[in-house]
């Protein structure tokens with residue numbers, strides 16, 4: 210005699226073909242990511258054009274994936290059972306959307322000159338998430354059988370956790386590390402076991418222990434405080450979008466004093482005491498349409514006064530830290 214759920218457990222050729230196709234596509238993505246990891250160089254405008262849709266694309270799967278457990282839970286009420294029967298379909302769309310977003314993310318990272326640990330982690334987070342979702346879907350569709358029934362909620366929970374982690378990694382690449390927690394109230398930081406943030410210089414006034422009269426000291430370009438007060442903010446405004454840990458264009462990072470002094474792939478860009486020998490000054494003084502001119506595109510250029518300020522700081526020994 211046939212069990213009532215027999216049609217569920219019988220392998221359907223269509224389902225097997227779909228699973229094989231999904232596995233092949235995923236394996237293809239893994240091969241691409243391994244063979245062509247993001248290496249910090251530009252690889253063409255078309256790839257970047259399509260890749261730049263990634264920040265837009267990722268929001269779809271996030272919303273869809275959150276819907277799945279919400280519908281499964283709500284559908285436990287008998288009169289909302291229709292929600293539960295639609296959850297599998299939503300999960301299938303979510304899995305396809307995650308795959309597309311992961312592929313596009315790889316394209317963006319490779320073609321747009323990204324590299325670094327955060328990028329690699331985020332990329333593999335997305336690729337793994339696509340696999341976990343596909344396996345969860347497989348378990349959902351094979352619900353008649355015991356082990357799959359037990360594994361499904363676990364796989365779903367794992368994909369939600371992995372999604373939050375991956376999304377946070379993406380946020381860190383776009384907005385900088387700690388974007389989410391930078392403005393968190395101190396009590397909440399302590400509750401999560403996170404270290405306290407250092408006090409902002411603006412909050413430290415005279416008489417406060419360790420107060421740093423940065424404004425007063427830094428009018429003199431030979432003072433190391435000149436760098437954090439006058440120079441670093443200019444880089445942050447006009448240069449760091451392309452010269453940061455995830456994206457060192459020309460092998461150069463301008464997000465810290467140490468990195469600035471280390472220079473780029475053509476060597477030192479700042480020669481202390483010699484602004485005329487510093488490649489950075491040369492590039493800042495070029496006409497904007499010159500290929501070597503910096504910032505290369507999009508960002509606000511330095512005013513002549515700002516370039517002069519950098520020049521005097523380098524002439525005075527380029528001290529900082």
Ligand code: HEC
Nearest residue numbers: 447448451458459473474475476478489503504505506508
């Ligand atoms: C839109 C992206 C972008 C922005 C913004 C940008 N750069 Fe660049 N930068 C590049 C690229 C790409 C290269 C490598 C190609 C080249 O050498 O021209 C580069 C190379 C450099 C180099 C040479 C590094 C080396 O060793 O070869 C210096 C110096 C430099 N940039 C300084 C700056 C400064 C200063 C700013 C801010 C005023 C800035 N860049 C803003 C994209 C950018």
